[in-house]
Amino acid sequence: MSIKKKVSAAIYNYKMLEMGDRVAIAFSGGKDSVALTLFLKERKEISEFLLIHIDHGFGEDRDKIKKMMEDTKLPYFIDVVDISKEVKKDHRTPCFLCSFFRRKRIFEIAHEKGFKKIAFGHTRDDAVVTFIMNIFYHGEVSTLKPVQDFFDGEIVMLRPMYYVREAEIENFLRREGIEYTENPCPYKYQTRRFKIKEMIESFPDGMNNVYKSMFNIKKEYLP
Numbered sequence: 001m002s003i004k005k006k007v008s009a010a011i012y013n014y015k016m017l018e019m020g021d022r023v024a025i026a027f028s029g030g031k032d033s034v035a036l037t038l039f040l041k042e043r044k045e046i047s048e049f050l051l052i053h054i055d056h057g058f059g060e061d062r063d064k065i066k067k068m069m070e071d072t073k074l075p076y077f078i079d080v081v082d083i084s085k086e087v088k089k090d091h092r093t094p095c096f097l098c099s100f101f102r103r104k105r106i107f108e109i110a111h112e113k114g115f116k117k118i119a120f121g122h123t124r125d126d127a128v129v130t131f132i133m134n135i136f137y138h139g140e141v142s143t144l145k146p147v148q149d150f151f152d153g154e155i156v157m158l159r160p161m162y163y164v165r166e167a168e169i170e171n172f173l174r175r176e177g178i179e180y181t182e183n184p185c186p187y188k189y190q191t192r193r194f195k196i197k198e199m200i201e202s203f204p205d206g207m208n209n210v211y212k213s214m215f216n217i218k219k220e221y222l223p
Contacts, residue, residue, distance in 0.1 A: 006163040014146040017045040024115040027051040029065040029181040032121030057082035
């Protein structure tokens with residue numbers, strides 16, 4: 001199944017969109033957000049878009065990202081939140097801090113601009129890694145949801161690429177010659193997320209089997 005069909009299936013199965021929706025897109029400039037923008041631009045349900053980019057302060061190529069956003073022909077908003085300072089204070093959990101501050105500011109901007117729905121580029125791989133991370137580090141069985149409400153429904157987070165593997169996106173963009181930016185985070189190879197992902201990928205068909213298990217819970221074999 002193509003990426004486009006997988007995105008359409010996720011949108012349909014989880015009732016993500018309705019006609020006339022105004023949707024903000026969290027646009028980092030990385031492969032996932034670039035692909036997400038391409039596929040959502042084709043959705044007839046969406047009447048208005050807003051790309052939101054948060055400059056983390058990790059040395060992003062600001063001119064390149066701005067040019068990429070301009071090339072989409074969609075309205076965009078860029079904000080600078082120097083998350084790097086917060087991460088340096090406590091580098092043990094850089095992913096959590098970065099995600100928290102970035103998402104907080106995206107929510108604020110979307111709300112200020114009147115956008116209730118925000119699409120993020122999280123993939124099937126992200127859901128799998130989060131699932132295992134939550135077991136190992138938080139002692140709970142949980143993961144990313146395809147649709148998630150915040151603040152009593154004032155903000156709705158969408159993950160239209162929930163069925164799509166990261167490798168599929170990378171191959172698609174390379175095949176189509178579509179440009180994207182690399183993750184500039186200096187901690188990206190030192191994080192819990194990276195280590196858990198490496199561990200899962202070290203097992204034959206690890207990503208697929210963990211993903212299947214999320215939908216195949218045998219409650220009769222749980223306490």
